[in-house]
Amino acid sequence: MVLNYPNGKPYSHKQSNTFQQKHKSKKSIIYGNRGMSLEQEINQSNTYYLESEIAVIHKKPIPIQIVDVDYPKRSAAVIKKAFFKTPSTTDYNGVYHGYYLDFEAKETKNTTSFPLSNFHLHQIEHMKACVKQNGICFTIVRFVKQDELFLMPCSLLFQYWDSQENGRKSIPKNEIEKAGFKIEYSLKPRIPYLKYVDLLIKRIEGENNEQTRF
């Protein structure tokens, strides 16, 4: 069962943290920020937010299709065969000050644009559905070569996704800079993305008020 993105690229699952730590690839050492993947840094930030009672955000487990499980006597069940499934949602969600947050974290080695092939259709549809329910959706994008981090509102992603048929297949970095927020690293948490979520919420609620007023 080979899974492909809608663009025909093979689906590459994300490995679990422990698995990743054990089998750290060369790539993540070369491009990783202090050897930590974006995912690890966001997980650490989420732990900080959780312990400080600021927000409850979790990464969803990797969806798998279990084919065979062994139940040995007097010990834990062992999965003997399973496949990775294409996720039907984004990686992260949770609650912050009564707001539902839903987001992806993505890295690119490109320096001037962010390829749309980083997403698959299901994720876009999921984010659109969440926005209709007044959820706050975005992507945390890292340009690894410059080590620059942005919070990109989903509105920009939708705009480029919906027009890719007759247009470009990537979002220019300067558009992300204009429509998004540049995230500055901090000590605790490492990626203080909620600070920028506050700005995004203010902007969205401002727009909604505008729409109601006129």
Added chain:
Amino acid sequence: MVLNYPNGKPYSHKQSNTFQQKHKSKKSIIYGNRGMSLEQEINQSNTYYLESEIAVIHKKPIPIQIVDVDYPKRSAAVIKKAFFKTPSTTDYNGVYHGYYLDFEAKETKNTTSFPLSNFHLHQIEHMKACVKQNGICFTIVRFVKQDELFLMPCSLLFQYWDSQENGRKSIPKNEIEKAGFKIEYSLKPRIPYLKYVDLLIKRIEGENNEQTRF
């Protein structure tokens, strides 16, 4: 690696849908409602809510610890060895009219009370953290022998959980009837639980207004 609940009972993971369908046990046929598990009925209801653009609620994948993965040439990766992990959150979450919802679905064969051993500490702590962020948390409880379904607010669960050291280890059914909402089955969706979530939200917001006023 044997996982136990805090009460010493062995942790029993929930199997994935497909796996469950393939290996349908006798038990689920005897006690199941029309042969469908509570989980399957809630998943169906969530699909209905999603397709009708009423809410975006998903069951989280089962968390697993991957030990060994095989990457055969020209075909999909195969997980050769993995273990079930104790989930650190509840099973379901999502967004509904701007509200963050977070809940568990549990069945009991007891007829007069709902055993607290259905939960583990992590889930209670998770729900408490979500409530602090103004999330809406509850449990959908089915008394399988009577085939009765309730939406139980997390406040009742917390009350019994926090006093179980010196008290009883289960929540009396009549307390669930008083503090919760009896869910009546419908055709579409099968379990129209959001109708009762509306009532719960009204009650919570009423209480908050009371607290602000006095």
